[in-house]
Amino acid sequence: MTAGEIEFEPLDTSDLDRWVGQPIGGPRLKEPMTAMDIRRWVQAMENPNRLHFDEAFAAESTFGRLVAPQSFTMWWCRGQGGFSAAFGEIPGAHLSEVADEWWFYGPRLYPGDRVRCDRMHFDYRVTTTGFAGPSVFQRGDTTYINDRGEIVAKQRNTMLRFLPANARKIAEAARAAGGAGSPDVVADRAKVGEEKLAYYRTFADHVQRCGKGVSVGDELPLGVIGPHSVASFTTQWRARPDNVWGVLTDDIALPLGYPTATSSPDMVVDPAVAAIDPGRADGLYYGPASTHVDLEKARAIGMPREFGYGYAISAWTMDYIGNWAGELGAITHSKFRNQAPALAGDATYLRGTVKAVSDDPLVAGAARVTVDVSLRSQNEVGIGVATFEVRLPWSI
Template identity: 45%
Template sequence: MNDKTLDCSDLDNYMGKPMQPARMKEPLHNNDFRRWAQGMHYPNLLHYDTEFAAESRFGRLVAPQSFPVATDDGHGAAPACVGAIPDSHLIFGGDEWWFYGPRIFHGDSLINERVPTGYSVKDTKFAGPTCFQWGDNNYYNQDGDYIAKQRSTAIRYRADLAREMGSTDSEEEPQWSDEDIAKLEDEKLDYIKTLHALGHDKRYWDDVNVGDELPKRVFGPHSIASFTTEWRAYLFTIWGGTHRRTDLDLEALGFDPNMAGHENDGVMERINPELTDGAYFGPSRGHLFPRWARYIGMPRAYGYGASMGAWIIDYLAGWAGEWGMVVHSNCSYRGPSLSGDVTYQSAKVIDKFVDEDGRHLIQVDSKMFNQNGTTMATAKAEIELPKKSD
């Protein structure tokens, strides 16, 4: 393409029409929860330590609240990526989550019912004409219990324009001394100690005040190894683990030919599964290979948008403890986690109230940023906490 337009005319054919649902092939296992907690850098004993979990209110291991996205076959992107946009690529732009109460345990089976909902085209400094596309993911368990809704935002753009507009600047990774790493490890441990300190106790709504700040969380430096660990925590990346879609054709979606490939292709999975799991070929390889990251407009290897949404939910859920629950989180992604960078999270209580359903809620503003103070994501969320008996 020689012009600087983005043809989104095909998208109207798909809005509001349900897609094929996402389904795993076997019931979930405790090790799926452990792998997810490990991949998301979330050392909460409730999700991986059998003895600790047995003494909890659940009496057993329970999945992190962020886990539903791990049971999708495309980390929530599918309903936000329908219709052809020629010579395009996709990155995540944000997630809004609603949680309805039921938790996920060993033996459960989840299904994700998906509906594309809308789109808007705007001009951006990143890639010129850019399509922001939305879709809903509705997660249910085998009993029909409504677990969560994820409203995803995908950003679809032309990679050639992103390269032309200089998005690949800052290709060099920052260097961390042994002293720097030691300090980071101390900061990580300080955060982990706050999880241990709460233990199985309740964090009461009564004891939280507007203006309170949550403990700062840190993880990194990110690397291709850590991004690979993240990717492998998504269950759809396991060969044969998902009922693959029959309505997915990345070339038909208009993906850049060098990035389309056979990701999630059930036919190719039986022939050569390495072409289908997203790590080596196809649109996801930009995360793990610096050459392909630069090709689609990123300066170097980078993390996954759906992981950033999980980091936010985990951070808030860990603070709430096992008796609390994140009921809503609206996350906007401003920039990726790049290899060599460190991610920090902070949050501040901005309101506390009782809603029309009688729930005692804490509202927080949360921020994710790197070692330079560059904002990576922002979120506003509501967290339900127990009320002391009168």
């Protein structure tokens, strides 16, 4: 049977229309961020830039103290911005983050800051994907505002919502036809380790880059993440604040419509039980996120094995650009699209190329540098693509 001959289960999107364009509610964090929160985040994202965890090194920098990477902005919102992109019930559906677009407005985040998240469900479209047949791409906006009333960033997140029953049919048809699927080839750990050290050396000291030192066609250093494993996926999950017991409280009184049904009965979170055992609402131990670290559950939604989170892949890409831009640079806009999961056993390689250098239209004396990034596994499987706009001073 080919994919074109599969009889797909129908996708019921009738509950989605009422959420489009609506401001929506959600939980918020009780306490301000700490240096420990930043340290935990960069450790989980495999980003050993000392600006974010070594206070002595950071004190010597242009920031003068520990500063969060720009990827940390998503730390503040439940689901790392995905909460606003998954409103409304689709019976039997699972969801996965597949794209991110960001606009940064200047303020950076430091220990002691508080951030409020304003959310709105933006839109959705129904299409057919090679992975799961009838699917929904759903978008939501999150605006991040610090406790001084400054807008830090706006994020437009995209979630893929699909029926695992259809994804399994496609995977089974591919196997029956002798399809390649995802090769179960483990990355060479020693080789990856040496490549990571080579990458880390490119930002081991203070990086101060300016526009005059950048040219179209410049290749960025090779970035490396991995090899991925259940341990690394779990570490990434544990760096998120929204699954820590007791850290959330109800936000302003706006409607809620985050889906509570899941594709499988053993992933349903029962609020009454979770009130007694908070671990039942963890997501990783119980709930849809367990598909990332449980082989049987991963295969139940059409994945070949355990796999990484869309938000983490987006964060890797943002950190990669931030490390290259250095202390004088800042990401002003980014657009990331996921192509395939980062699978357990694989490594992810990031390659960047400067595509344009021009005057920044918003800041006199600054350059706007456009960088294209591709992410691929050691087997040359495309994991994602991104385009970044970076603000640099023309000269130091």
